[in-house]
Amino acid sequence: MGVLGFRRRSTWAVTMAVGVLVSGLAGCGAQEPTTPADHAAPADLILDPDDLPSGFRPTQFTVSDLVAGNRGPIDAAKSAEVTPPDCRPTADADLNPQLTAANSAVLGARSSSASLVELVTTARRDIEADIRVTTGRCATTTTVVGSGNLRGARIVTRYSEVPTPGIGTDDRRVGQSLALRSMVSTTLPDGATSTQVGYAGYALVERPDGSSVTVQLTVSGDASPASRTPTPPVEPMTSAAFADAFGDAVEAAHN
Secondary structure, three states: OOOOOOOHHHHHHHHHHHOOOOOOOOOEOOOOOOOOOOOOOHHHOOOOHHHOOOOOEEOOOOHHHHHHHHHHHHHHHHOOEEEOHHHOOOHHHHHHHHOOOOOEEEEEEEOOOEEEEEEEEOOOOOHHHHHHOOOHHHOEEEEEOOOOOOOOOEEEEEEEEOOOOOOOOOOOOEEEEEEEEEEEEEEOOOOOEEEEEEEEEEEEEEOOOOOEEEEEEEEEEOOOOOEOOOOOOOOOOOHHHHHHHHHHHHHHHHO
16 A cells, blocks of 8 residues: 555555555665564564565655555545455455554665565454455456545456465464556556556465464565556566565565
8 A cells, every 4th residue: 555655546446456565665764673582573573675676675664654644545445336346455445554663663675676574463364355356257347436536436356376485385384365467557547558467476374482463475566657658567576586585475474
């Protein structure tokens, strides 16, 4: 979801496409959470900035920034018309109010053409809901924005699952996981269209101390300029590179 200087039209589109995602920032600014002494703090489970994918550099970003940036797109989504109607996303709206500096840590980063955000939190994301609204008959959705400065815009999102070889179905580290690539086309009321590619990975990670955390990794390529003759979107990275980065994030949260 978007804050800090990204195009507003692409911010809303990515929110619908890939969930908790900060567009156009890049920041590493985990706040100091307080957790029981026998469990690792979320800030200790986040990726080391040196382990970011090639080309990404951290910038200042906090949990408060993430939560505040998510509110607008979540509120706008409430009045949007989604087709099929049972493919309306719910996991972001459920999770966002639970995120605090005490139970979460974030890492944001920026490349020349993409934004990355990692979130580790003791709050539990409803990954089952994510699977339900991004796969099967929900693999392609159409959203018509009902309020805000994008009112009347038509957003078509096409999801495809990303194979994650490093996260097996029998992996005891992971209770549940999902990795997605999204292609988002936003057509404004004047007929101009912008496109954007993003990735999102969600995992419930079971730690050796018996605790569990939600790990989210989202990457968004910059949106193409809105035009009546759309230009190809920026590919922020390959699917294989995202799978590797997601696997690194899961490993860091488990150790």
